[in-house]
Amino acid sequence: MRNPIISIENIYYRYPEASTAYTLENISIELYPGEMIAILGPNGSGKSTLARLLNGLLIPTKGKVIVDGLVTSDEKSIWEIRRKVGMVFQNPDNQLVAALVQEELAFGLENIGLPPVEMKKRINEISERMELSHLLDFPPHRLSGGQKQRVAIASVLALEPEVLVLDEPTSMLDPGGRKRVLWELHRLRQMNKTLLLVTHDMSEAVMADRIIVMEKGKLALEGDPKECFANIELLANIGLELPPAAELAKRIKQKGLVVPNVPLGVKDWVEYLCLQ
């Protein structure tokens, strides 16, 4: 049996400054090596809070998060956990700390003690892949939102962590930037890295092996994309959209026509139409 790389064991989380209610309640999830999980849910449902629990930035009020055998509440393990679990924040301003983009990319690599020659090589490679080479001498605060987001992603990718938690990493990107990030995710999957992607974009969610839907701090639904998007009514009640191909099927079905079962993309539609 495979062992999970991350186990979230029956956690509850309450922000210290919040009053009584739990922001997260009774959540258990296991992430397996090489798996890609997408987290969906409306604003305020607790997705970013859950993400922050995975690398020990927040510690559960009740329950445990275990990363490769290390419990996040154990202070001695925190640096090892952070090295295993890279985190791209929803807002890049919360992540960027250095005076120049190149220093930002070097920062984490220095922390893990990479030799200068290897560091330079990694910075050059990642800046080319994320189209940041022309911005290396810029201060991050002078960049656009999308450029900052690309720097934040690049600085975490450069560290090559085993697990990557990405909180809405494409929300500020233009189509070209988004394509580059999705390509990087594809590359990471081929390298058997574990990915947890928080997203509002259903076409990104259908790329995942498994989808988790959050609602009001609770786990509302879990399954592979086909299972998940078959719950049309539940998703509509939560206020979530369907992927475009599934939405099309739903509308055609409403007109009384026979449609493919939960199509997730053009490929499903083509297969269905070719068999008719």
Ligand SMILES: Nc1ncnc2c1ncn2[C@@H]1O[C@H](COP(=O)(O)OP(=O)(O)OP(=O)(O)O)[C@@H](O)[C@H]1O
């Ligand atoms: N630092 C904090 N202190 C107190 N409450 C917080 C804090 N950060 C978030 N919350 C509350 O926790 C709840 C969940 O917030 P969270 O940011 O995890 O939601 P989300 O699903 O990521 O939303 P979004 O889609 O807008 O990013 C919200 O009600 C929010 O107000």
Ligand SMILES: [Mg+2]
């Ligand atoms: Mg969020």
